Structure formats: C-alpha cells, structure tokens
Amino acid sequence: MADDGRAARTTYLLVDGENIDATLGASILGRRPRPEERPRWDRLLDFARDRWRQEPVGLFFLAANAELPMSFVQALLSIGYRPVPLSGAPGDKVVDIAIQRTMQALRERAGDVMLVSNDGDFVEDLAALMDHRRRVAVVGFTEFRNSGFGPLAEDGLELLDLEYDAQAFTTPLPRVRIIPIEEFDPLDFL
Template sequence: MDSREDRTRTTYLLVDGENIDATLGTSILGRRPRPEERPRWDRLLQFARDRWGQEPVGLFFLAANNELPMSFVQALLSMGYRPVPLAGAPSEKVVDIAIQRTLAALADRDDDVLLVSGDGDFLEGVEGLLDGSRRVGVVGFTEFRNHEFNGLVPRGLECIDLEYDVEAFTARLPRVRIIPIDEFDPLEFL
C-alpha cells in the first residue's frame, strides 16, 4: 500500500497566471487573448482533483500593482481559488518572488504540488520538492516550458500540458507540436 493512501494530503496548485497569459498571447496567438481564448481555470482545479484524488488548494498569484482586478478576483473566488494579489517596486517580479517563497515553504511540508508555469525561475524550488515523498508536477505549454524541467522527470517530476492533458481550453489553440505517432490523426490535417 502506498504511504500516501494512509494519510490526508493536499495538492497545492500554484498558478502563475502572468506566465501562462504571456505565453498564450505572445508565443501562441501573437496577440492579446480574448476572454474565450483564456484557460478555464475551474477545469484546472478539477484536473488536479482527479489526477491525484485529493482536494486541491488553488493559489492564483496576481501582480496587482495597487489596483485589484475585482471582477477577475471574484471569478477566481467563485471557482474556489485563493487569489494572492501582490504589489512591489516596479523592478520586482512580485509573482515570481511569491511563488519561489511558497515553493520553499512547501519543502517543509509533505503536500503535493502542481506549479502552473513554464518559467525557469522556479527550477530550483521545484527541484527542492523532489524528495520522493510527494508528487510534483509542472503544468503549462510543453513547447514553451523551460527545457531544464525535463531533466527533473527521472526524479519524479510530472510534466503536464495545459491544453492537451488538462483540456483547459474550449477550442483548440493554433499550436505546432511534436505529435506522438499513436496520437496522429490525419483528419486533423485534411
């Protein structure tokens, strides 16, 4: 019996919304995403729940810059997320700082962690969680995730695609990806 089954665990879902939004807009769409093109964040919570069979705590980190986007905050709250609005000096990457601190704090706990970002700034924090006692995953766009995360897969890191694995979007994104031959459907190209 897996030792995870005999105790209550939590999955901490740490969302770097800025990273996902920037990747989606700049690298995939080439423009600012329209509301219907953004991820369905409730699907991500459900995915976390289903993936590891435990209730997730969704922390959504936001750079508020002294202005709280109340409609978005209310939407996050209604889905079950805990918004983490942050402010700092213009030169500070407040979301990155907060996520790095959260990863460090989680190293002292035995909870599971899903980081929703492809940012290499989190490599050290994620690597510190790979101690064999917890599940750790990175969720994002496979082709835009920092490639150094791949080196952590043999140590137990799960790499999860936000579109293909989580199915967080209502329509297919215009992505070019390497297709495993078992998944190739010629009808998608005809």
C-alpha cells in the first residue's frame, strides 16, 4: 500500500448473505440457486482487498435459528471470513439487527466499510458512517439495490455491483441491465 499519511487501515466487509441469496434466487434466477450459481465469497474478499488496497475483515452474518450450517460455516472460515451466526424470536430480522448494530459500533472506530446487501434497512446507518474520514461502499445487484442508497452516492458512497465490479460469480447471471455503449457486444445477443 502506498504511503498516503494514514496508518494501516481495515476494510470491514459486512455480508448480508441472506439478502444476496434471496435476491439471487427470487429475483434473478426465479428458483433456488445451484451451488455453481452462488457468489464465490473468496472473490469478494479479494475484491475488497484490491479495491481499497488494505486488509478486509469479512463478517458474514447468517440466521441460524434451527441449527448451525456447519459445512457452510467451515467453508467461510477456510476462506477468511468470520461467520456471525444469529438467532432470535420468530419474526426477528436477526441479520438486519446485527448488521445495524455493527455499523453503529463502527462509528466509533477507524476503518472503511463495504456493505454487501441490497436492503434499504441499512441506508440510515450507512449514511451515518459517511463522515468523510472513511470510504463507504454498498455492493449488491444494481437493479435490485434499494433506491435510498442512490442519493448517498453524491456524498461519496461507492455503488458497486457484485457480479460486474466484484466479479464474484464464475458464470454470467441471467440479468437484464442497462449496458454502457462502450461495453456493448452484439455477439452477446446473437
């Protein structure tokens, strides 16, 4: 990392896996994703590291009311995430609550924040982190990102796409998106 006068910084990568999985399944694929269609979470850690040239702390929040999905937890641990399995009363949005509390705690810490979610429940807490002392980004699916994040881009929020920017998938998803003309390839449609 180039010396820019700052001490070594950390990127807190907050992953709302439940939201990403639901968007992928219900809105993009129209069915439960197959293993090869799910994000490569290791690529997301690499993306965060490369994007801001600093080490990420990957916190992967998941609801685990009934039982702990040990194979998934072990996979997360092996690639460098800190799984945050949560439980609560029926109807509690435990992942949302935990991510909101984490963002509130981060207000008192140095470090940059990448939120991986499309969920508008996080707009207020993410906005509070935008204090011009840190970089803040939201990573998700552009066409399903809550519109509340848009105005924050004017204040410096980076709006990043999980597939196109982070390249977290091994195969193209069947998404309909606005294509910048410089990226248009007619062969993609023929």
